[in-house]
Every structure is written in C-alpha cells, then in structure tokens.
Amino acid sequence: MTLEIPKFTPPDFSQEFFVNAPNAKLVEVVKDGVSPANYHALSVFPEYFKINGKWVLATESRMDTVCVAIDEPGKEAVDIVEFRNLRVGDKVVVGRTEDGSEGIYMYTQGFLTEEGNSDTFAFRSGRSRETAFSMDYDQLYDILRHEKEHNGYVTWVIGTAITLDEGSRDAMARLVREGYVDAIICGTSFAAFDLECATFGTTWGQETFERESTTLGNYFETINMVREAGSMKEFVKSGKPKDGIMKACVECDVPVIIGGTIRDRFGLPETFDNVYDAQNAMRKHIRKTSTVVMVSAILFTIATGNMTPSYNEFDGVIRPVYMYTVDIQEFAVNKLSDRGTLTAKSVVTNTQDFIKNIGRALA
Incomplete structure (x- = not known):
C-alpha cells in the first residue's frame, strides 16, 4: 500500500x-x-x-x-x-x-480530507489496551517505508526496556542497519545496558535476566570501559562490543542523544548532564524530524512531544509530523496528550513485542 x-x-x-x-x-x-x-x-x-x-x-x-x-x-x-x-x-x-x-x-483545518470530516490535528483519543491496534501497525509500517524511500527523518525515543530483551534488542539493531532510524534519543541506562549485553553477555549482571538486581557490576564496568576508551565510538572500534543497538548506531553513523537524569550515578562520555544542553541536542534532530516513535520512555516522550511541531516544512512542502507513543501503561501513552500534544497516536502494548513486530515487518 x-x-x-x-x-x-x-x-x-x-x-x-x-x-x-x-x-x-x-x-x-x-x-x-x-x-x-x-x-x-x-x-x-x-x-x-x-x-x-x-x-x-x-x-x-x-x-x-x-x-x-x-x-x-x-x-x-x-x-x-x-x-x-x-x-x-x-x-x-x-x-x-x-x-x-x-x-x-x-488554523486547524489545513489537513482536512476531501470529505471534510477528518483532521490530522484530531486523531482519535481514548486509546486503551482494549483497542485493536492492527491498523495502527499497518499505517506505521507504511509511514516508515515512505520515510526511508523519500529521505524522511525518523527519530526514535527509546526506554531501557528494549535493551532488556534479546529479541527486541536485536530487532532494534536491525532497524538501525536497514535505514529506518535516523536518530535515537534516550537515557544513560538504555545505551549502557545495551553495551553491557554486547560486551559481557549479561543484563544487570545476569546471563539470564530474571529481575532487577542491586548488583550492577557489569553495568558500571561497561560505563567505566567506555569512559576509558573516550567515547562509545572508540569503544565499539575496540571490538569489545559484539553486537547490539549502539554498535549498529556507531557503524551506521546514527546519532544517539543521551540525556542525563538526577538518578544517574555514572554517565557515559556522551551523556548531556546539563538539561538545556540536552534539550538543544534533542531539538537539533526534532526540528528536522518527519516521524517520531516514542517507546517506553515517558519522561523523554513528554519532553520530545512538547518540542515537536504537529506539522513542518520539508523541501518546501507543509506536511504533518507523524508521532507515535508506545507503552504497556495506558497512563504513560495518554500523558503526552494531557500535556498538550494532540496529534500523537498511542499504542498500548508490551514495548518489547512492539519493536519485534516492527522488526519482523521491516527488517
């Protein structure tokens, strides 16, 4: 289609x-x-x-x-x-x-359909886990294919959950390598957990991840090794990370914007510790974004959504900016619309399954 x-x-x-x-x-x-x-x-x-x-x-x-x-x-x-x-x-x-x-x-009538009864700035609301999202998946597949074929700019805002599952981690890395990702916005833990798994084969220090652990030895050791290397790029070039999302981003020249939080105990060299610097770095990519997919990262989702216009000009053409929010909690996906971003479509699902579905369909 x-x-x-x-x-x-x-x-x-x-x-x-x-x-x-x-x-x-x-x-x-x-x-x-x-x-x-x-x-x-x-x-x-x-x-x-x-x-x-x-x-x-x-x-x-x-x-x-x-x-x-x-x-x-x-x-x-x-x-x-x-x-x-x-x-x-x-x-x-x-x-x-x-x-x-x-x-x-x-002016809110710029994208009315010929029937005059639908507006890009009035996507249906009231989304819940009981909503059938199959049409939303199909539309997103079409959007991502379109962006890849027509030099669009797709920014992903991603939470840590994606790196805690082997299948979703592999699927996201494939999407990067297949050209469906132009930039990633995330927190320190997303990048660090991915690099830990790529380097040690563990998550939270566990070869088979069962639950969050108070022992973060490999996690901190990974950050320490990256800091010693000087950057994620140099760490990937060292050959120590064997696979994963960050390795794919470095090798495909996909920028990763890492915003620090008050909870960070140890940051990667690329982490923006100043909130205004982080906003500026995020906005640099959001200003040219034609589609943004926000997955399991509620605070970054709200921040990104509020700085993303519902429309923009690309090559002299005014068009909508497509926005998707994905989380297993209805509260999380609806929070963005509560904060004033009315054009985001939300999908209430397990975000690891979501990424694997996207990966199967496109990569």
Whole structure:
C-alpha cells in the first residue's frame, strides 16, 4: 500500500477578514531570556502571523515558545524561540487572541480530507489496551517505508526496556542497519545496558535476566570501559562490543542523544548532564524530524512531544509530523496528550513485542 501524505491547504487570505486584520504587534526584548509582557505563547497547532501586511506561517510551532518576527520589507518571516533563548533586540509578537483580530491566526483545518470530516490535528483519543491496534501497525509500517524511500527523518525515543530483551534488542539493531532510524534519543541506562549485553553477555549482571538486581557490576564496568576508551565510538572500534543497538548506531553513523537524569550515578562520555544542553541536542534532530516513535520512555516522550511541531516544512512542502507513543501503561501513552500534544497516536502494548513486530515487518 502506498502512503499518501495529507496535503496542506492554507486559508484563503483574500477574504476581507484577513485583508483588514491588523499587523501583529511587535515588542523588542530588552533583557536576554526575558519576554515582553503579554507575549503570545504558541502551541503545537499551525499559526499565522501578519507581518507588514503578509500572513506568515510559523513552520515549527511548538509548546511553550514565543514568536520572534523578522519584519524587513520583502523578507518577512518568523522564528519560534524558547523563552530562555530570547536575545536583546528580538521582536516578539504580543497578543493573546488567535482569531486574527490581533494579527495572530490559529488554523486547524489545513489537513482536512476531501470529505471534510477528518483532521490530522484530531486523531482519535481514548486509546486503551482494549483497542485493536492492527491498523495502527499497518499505517506505521507504511509511514516508515515512505520515510526511508523519500529521505524522511525518523527519530526514535527509546526506554531501557528494549535493551532488556534479546529479541527486541536485536530487532532494534536491525532497524538501525536497514535505514529506518535516523536518530535515537534516550537515557544513560538504555545505551549502557545495551553495551553491557554486547560486551559481557549479561543484563544487570545476569546471563539470564530474571529481575532487577542491586548488583550492577557489569553495568558500571561497561560505563567505566567506555569512559576509558573516550567515547562509545572508540569503544565499539575496540571490538569489545559484539553486537547490539549502539554498535549498529556507531557503524551506521546514527546519532544517539543521551540525556542525563538526577538518578544517574555514572554517565557515559556522551551523556548531556546539563538539561538545556540536552534539550538543544534533542531539538537539533526534532526540528528536522518527519516521524517520531516514542517507546517506553515517558519522561523523554513528554519532553520530545512538547518540542515537536504537529506539522513542518520539508523541501518546501507543509506536511504533518507523524508521532507515535508506545507503552504497556495506558497512563504513560495518554500523558503526552494531557500535556498538550494532540496529534500523537498511542499504542498500548508490551514495548518489547512492539519493536519485534516492527522488526519482523521491516527488517
């Protein structure tokens, strides 16, 4: 089955309402990291801003950001910026309405189907373990094939559970090698447990993993060996890891963004210990992501979901950004929609089985 990416239809800006709407009000930043009062905070929905009489689409609208306008005649544009990244002289859009009356227009009808009764920004909700997800799997297979064939960018946000099962670990490594993974966002334990298994053949120090252990000898020894090597890349080149996801990522040049947490007792050389540095590294990939799959990593899922626009511009074409959340807990997959990301499809299942299903279908 050939996937058809929904086409975006912009508003008719020739309508009198849009023509007569005022330009958005701009106020300059006078102190780095401090927004002017009455700033307009964005969401994941498409928003237009009227600059010098021209309606400009914010192509990276995302949660908890502000719009910085460029109002040079003939070069009108907008940049979506986190509050902490505001700089003196930036011209911030102010105004709290989204109906066009202040030069700000939220538009949710851009991806309506021909029947006019379905919108990309209104995926069905109320997902539970009783939902049949077979159609969701089929659609995801089609999406991932499409992204691979058309130079899309697929980012995976993955939790530790995937590395604790041989089948899911092997399936994820195959997906990396087959070109279905362009970047991975994870925590220290995901990478470290994978490297432990690849090096020692153990998980949590156990050849046959049965339960979490208080003895993490091989886990810490693995991190220690990687730190001694200087990086995961150099450690893989040493030949000590025999298989696994990190080895596949190094050999296929797939970037792995590791965000540290307050619980980390020992970090890999690549781990970002500063939360803002971690956000910046994640956002570098999310800004060019066309599909994101978030599996068994609730905190990273919420963080990634909130910085991911529901749509973006790729090669001059506006299209949806596909988002999937996968977890065995209904609470976990629904948490993201509770935090404002309404376009993610959720699958309630054992995440190890999920990865193995994807691997069987594609790799």
